[in-house]
Structures are given as structure tokens and as C-alpha cells.
Amino acid sequence: MNEKVLNETALAMVAAGKGILAADESTGTIQKRFESIKVENTEPHRQAYRDMLFTTPGFEQYTSGVILFEETLFQKGLDGTPFAKLLADKGVLPGIKVDKGAKDLPGAPGETITEGLDGLRERLVKYREAGARFAKWRAVITIGNGIPSDYCIHTNAHALARYAAYCQEAGIVPIVEPEVLMDADNSIAVCEDVTNRTLAAVFQELDKQKVLLEGMILKPNMVIAGKKCAVQADRNAVAVATLRTLKRHVPGAVPGIAFLSGGQSDVDATAHLDIMNKLGPNPWKLTFSYGRALQAAALKAWGGQNVDAGKKAHLHRAHMNGLAALGKWDAALEKAA
Template sequence: MQKQHLEQIKNGKGFIAALDQSGGSTPKALAGYGVTEDQYSTEAEMFDLVHEMRTRIITAPAFDSEKILGAILFEQTMDREIEGKYTAAYLAEEKGIVPFLKVDKGLADLSNGVQKMKPIHDLDETLERANQRGIFGTKMRSVIKEANEAGIKEVVDQQFEIGKKIINAGLVPIIEPEVDINSSDKAQSEEILKQEIKKHLDQLNENELVMLKLSIPTNANHYKELIEHPQVVRVVALSGGYSREEANEKLKDNEGLIASFSRALSADLNVNQTDEEFNTTLKEAVDSIYDASVNKN
């Protein structure tokens, strides 16, 4: 299955759906869906509601392998079921979509212009469970807010150090050092970031493969060299707070870069929509993101 999934992610046409909001971002995700905080009183109820939302998205007709290559899940979503199957198995077997898992525990405090990841104390156990559940790869996010060379180096070093452990567990890590789209020196950060990532890629062995999830660059095709690197399975882009329309337009200018959108995918979905309204809205989002991923200017 891993070989088949690798081929699909590497050469397939489509994009990766990010359904991995967790912890502190869950209330925000639910609020965007029309579920306010007064509609649940415990964390368990909150996560039940978010699983209902994700189940509705995943089981929708438009959410299939014709346009979606993979989906990134939150740990609780991986451990829950959809129609009697664990979520990853449902995605792979019923939808033909490759499952990924978010493994980071959130961001550390700002230092040297960046936010590294908090320690991932249970990584080994999580990776073992991910393998049991049929997960193909993982995702972990850091954030770069300033063009600080020391800070960006720390972020990339941490990402690849943990990435190596994930590779050793038989999974493909998505390295995600996001550059804040509101950064005043975004292009400069992206230049430093590209060089730091390339150093690490060049040190990987032939059988050590990674994916990259990056902010859509200020200068089109800035990451072309990384997209073409032999150790990179695929480079995907986050929407980073852009509207779907803006993210799609920027994405179209970047050859070989495909979407891995979260908010831009689900922004117009609402708990109060009828199934017909919900499915139509999701289809419009899927179609537009697919188009931006495969049809370039």
C-alpha cells in the first residue's frame, strides 16, 4: 500500500486537503463552520462536533480521489471511525485518498523571529499507532515571522531531525516551515529558508524521502529547485490566511506546486446548510483548488 500511495502522491493530479486543526484551533474551526462555543460545554463534546464536521466533509461526493490526492488528519480523527472504519482506512479504501497525520504538539514561544515546535514526547508511540492505522505520512508545522538566519536555521534543523525519525518509522514526513504571509521581509525569509532546506535535502540518502509544505512564495517559482530535488516526493502549499481566490491565483503562478489548503477549503461550509447546499459548496471549493493546482499560468 505504501508503494501505491507513494506513486499517487508523487505523480497524481490533484491536491492535499488539510483537515488537521486541533487543540486551540478547534473552537475557531468550529466557529467558522457555524458551531459557537455555547453549543458545547466540554472538550469531549467539542471533539465530537469537529469529528461530525470532518465526517461530513470526507463522506461528501466531491471528496474523492478524482481531485484529492491526500488528506491530513488530526490524531483524534485518526483514532475515530467513519462508517465503521478507522478514518485512514475509510479514506484509503472507500475514497482512494492517501492519509497523513499531524504529529506536532503546537508552537513554542517566539524566539529569534521564529516559532519552533514544542517537544513531541510521544512521537515513537504515535508513529507506531500511525503505522497500525495505515497512515502514509506525517505533517508538522513551525512558523517563521522574520528573516532571522539563526532562527530559520533552528526551525529547519528541528524539522529535519524529527523528519529523520519519521522516515526511520517507515513514513514520509511533510516538513512545514511556514513563512508568515504578513511578514515584512517574507521574500528574504524565503530565500534563507530555501538554502537551509536544500542543505538538508542534499544530505539525505537515496531512500530517505520527504515532502515540503511551504507558504506560496512572494516570487513565483522560487521553490522550483526544491520541487525538482530527487529526495522530495512533492511540494505542497498552505493558504496561510489568504482567501481561497487569492491563494488559488498565487498558486497558479508556481509550476509544480500543488495546494494543501485548510481554511481555504472549508471556509464557506456551514453546519446549517442542507446536504445539497453543503455538497455543492464543497464541490465548488474542491474544483477551484484542483484547477489552481494542475492548471498553471
């Protein structure tokens, strides 16, 4: 394990004013996206869509890396350039989603465990040879009646740490993503409690499994009320609760925290990040690793045909989040656009 290279890569992933585009939707997930714009889910369409995103002029000013699905890592752009090289030539780090998705956790109704550890060591060698410099593994923590259980939290934390250790062995920076879902009717206080429990377990396991904190990035949820909750906290309350939770559990040795958007609106995801940076300084860089909150506007504008409109929408959201990562965003910039 080359600690210096891992640390340098992790720092580049959270460079000032830049964040990570999560373009790692599985074939099944991107089908739902394409259905919303009435585009057939074929490999040529997936290739064309991601080519539109990755060839957006200037997006590299606000984007440090892109998480790719396995298919995309080995695909070429429309001009014949491998996507990994196309991104690297722009100074954007190629990354790879390596987990195999969340499956039912035995003996725990309503809870899941993320699979994909079998054969991971060998796959990581192949991914690095293809150009990947970082990876991502998502654990899913569901809030509900009597859940999450300690069993679910600790099982997923253990798997996250095993994945991270394999990545660092292969010279790949792991993005550690424990996502507490925001789909239920829980209050922000319940989300904070569950996020506290989850992060405590994750960092305990990372320590046990000798993961180099300086060579990883954390990708957590923000502390926010469930979407079905009748009382939604204001943006400042979300930012304060999120920072309070992170400061309790995330060591300052971690170079950066790249938030997931988790179903927030585009502007809410940007605004929450901006407030947290305005409340700084913080022990770590705070930035974004958004999927839907970076892509939704671009997907709709593209519609399977309008490449220029899709690129314009993508660049705007990347720019807004780049400003938020510096604490320099303002809602007026959205209106102006």
C-alpha cells in the first residue's frame, strides 16, 4: 500500500471548489431514469448519455472525479476514446462502483446487506488497469418500525471496512458510503440518532481493519427528516445537525466528506452544502458526490436528442455545487440562470 499516493489521490478528489459526479447507475436504475424521458434503455443510449455528460465543456472546473458503472469504465466515447482516458485527459479522476447492490439481510425483515466482496480483490486489479483511481461501495440503512437493528448496522459497517481495505491494497482510494435513507416519515432527530450509530460503527470497523483514514473519502447522508415527515427542518437546521454528527464521529485525518444527495431537490442539496461550508472552518473538506442532484436537469434537457441543452444544464448544476463547496453559492444565481 502506497500511503502517499492514496493520500494525494484522496486530496485531489476533494480539491477546493470541486466535487464528484456519481454516474454509476446500474442498468436497472438508469432504465428508470430513461423511462422518465421516454428513451429506450440500450447500450448505445447509455453510451450517448454519458458521453454528453463527460464531454460537457468546462465541467472539469467543478468536477474532480466521476464514479462509473463497470460497463462505462470499459466503454468508449462517441469519438472512440475510452471514457477513462477521456476523463483523465481533462484532469478528472475515473472511479468505479464495485458493490453488487443491497440484498435482503437474513433474519432481519426490511433490512439489507450490500454484496460484492467475493472476487473483489481480483476485480480491483482489473479496474485499476483500466484507469480507475478510486472506488465506491454503498451500504443502505433503512429507518422504520424497530429498525435499523444493530445487527444491520454492524454487518454493513464490517463489509464497508473490508471493501476499503481491499481497495487500498490495490492502490485505489475507497469512497465509504453508509447511506441512512430519507424515505420514511421519521423526524430529523431520528435521522441524527441513526446516523450517529452508523458512523460510530463504521469508523470502529475501519480502525479494526487497518484502513488508512488519510487515504479514503466518506460519502454520508445529510441529517434530514424523512420525506414523509410532516415537519421538515429548515436548511440551517439540517446543516447544523449534520455538522454536529460528523464532528462527533469522523476523525480529522479523513481528507474529505463528499455528501450524497439522497433524494433532496437539486437546490436543497446545493444550499445545504453551502451553509455547512459557510459555518466552517471544518476539520475536513466538505463537497458533493451527487448523482440525481447533478444529473436530473441534464437528463430532462437532453431528452435523448438535445445534447447542447443537456450539457448546458449539467454545467450549471456542476457550477452551483462547485460554489457551494466553497461556501460561495447564492440562491440568486439559480434565478439568474
